[in-house]
Amino acid sequence: MIKTRINELIEILNNANYNYYVNDNPTITDQEYDKYLRELISLEEKYPDLKQSNSPTNKIGGEVINEFKKIIHEKPMMSLSNVFNEEEIIAFDERIKKEINNPKYVAELKIDGLSVSLLYENGKLVRAATRGDGITGEDITHNVKTIKSIPLFLNQDIDIEVRGEIYMPKTSFEIINEERRKNNQDLFANPRNAAAGSVRQLDSKIAASRNLDCFLYHLPEAEKYNINTQEKALEFMKKLGFIVNPNIKKVNNINELLEYINYWTIHRNELPYEIDGVVIKLDDLESQKKLGFTAKYPKWATAYKFPAEIVLTRLKDIIFSVGRTGQVTPNAVLEPVLLMGSTISRATLHNEDYVISKNLKIGDIVSIKKAGDVIPEVVEPIIDRRTGNEIDFVMTSKCPICNSELIRKEKESAYYCVNLHCDAKKIESLIHYVSRDTLNIEGFGDKIIEDFYNMGYLKNIIDFYQLKDKKEELKEIEGFGDKSINNLLQNIELSKNQSLERLLFALGIRYVGKKAAKILSEKYENMDNLIKTTYDELIEIPNIGDAIAKSIIKYFQNEDNVNLIKNFKKIGVNMNYLGEKRIIDDNFVNKTFVLTGTLQKLNREKAFDEIEKRGGKVTNSVTSKTDYLILGENPGSKYEKALKLNIMIWNEQEFIEKLN
16 A cells, blocks of 8 residues: 555656656646655655665656756755754754754745856856756756846856846746747746746747846856855855845754744745745854755755645545534545645535535535635636536435435525434534633533543533533543543633623624624523514614524423523522623724734724724734734734735734823
């Protein structure tokens, strides 16, 4: 099984390399390539005896094309290892610190282009070569000579090799694609592919017409010129007449490095060229030598890749889960993929209509994004990647837990398990009761609740408050000692003091979410008043519609539910609203707010509560309907979008002044 997967990954990656480097026609995205490569590296490290001679991990770059003269690099043009999140950046720094005291780094924008080696003799350009496979490249001198930013003669009569990145500016890319569109030619997918295709033209006139550019970033034999740091090497290349990226920065510690990365993560779209990350290099060249290289990468450098906003992966399966209301939901099982800093392997598909409208099939390559930067969402299948082996989706007709027949209610797209004794529904309702947005009883993970349910300790929510009578029995369960049991019981007791809106949400009344529970609690102030209310009264409350009103009336008409409330009262569960009453504030009433970045004086939950208390609404995404953006430190892309849409922006101090 492992050997088969390794062979599959090798075939995928080798085909991708050939199409990317030789044909200039990528068949998978960079993100997919990185995912498969990381999986292959992991498997080869775990099973070294299964490593194949044709594995792409044995190579440094791509293939050499036949149309150009082959060039052997005196010093290999090595690739860089990749890191994908803050934890991996910090781990890289920690590895360096084990060998080097107080390391300093040079942070460089990772230009999305084509690597090039330039050789000068007596100050004259005599050869330009691609990376190729890292050892053997392609002679592209005739095309490179047409790039205006690459000097044919240096400011000194010197023998030197320098390395950098040929790229196509965004404006050039747009102009070329517009011309190709008019001529009914295939469009370039991105500036990187356009640049690569341009330098591989046999006719240099074509390359000359493409308006390419180049930044230099590496001096392979810096010691020959009495240079001892990367920073000085860059300065030296500038003096010779090369263009070095103006946004390179020397950083003194990991915090400065992370600030640089965060800044360019936000502002990269403002640049006139494409970047796909940040390159991090140890500044001191003697320290670089000390650390040395692996077979493929320098140990003293790495490349941070920006999180992909939309990524591709395979939809391996669609499985079904049962929620606390009995709704049966299809869920996507995905090949694990890194998305905006976290690994995604599951995503909800909501209901049957959603899957059908998306035309999803099991086995599809699908695009994934994070809705509101939090929840993974399947966007669409990539139809032209289908092989014919995909399997059509079929909605289950039976509950996946109790095997009862499902029903689809009129005017609803969801199917429900109506078996009152379905274990899945009961377990989900117990999990919901202790969750962070309800009574927030710490110590109860999903697995613990499931175990307690199966052992008979928890069958309904009132049983949480009976656990204190089973203290000695609980101690016998593996992993539970005096301290953990006491903490659990203490947290259960504390939950009795929560405000009414949390209890109301925790009860799991259909359609009554967090927001509706807050509105009802503010209106009625205690549980008794709510129990006595009428449908006509409920329907008059803003944001409480017909479905919520009917559901509340139905809930309190059920004698079991009324008895549950009575039992809660007997054991001392709070039935009153403890929050502040809503304030009428024209700065907030009927206004929509979005928060981005980190607030220093208020946490997000408190900020949201204050806005809602004053009649405002908080959403996750900036749209034309957003009235105000509240700006914290290290804001995200929402800030840029707000500027484009001319949304009113308050900084934290202005926000606090409005609250006061």
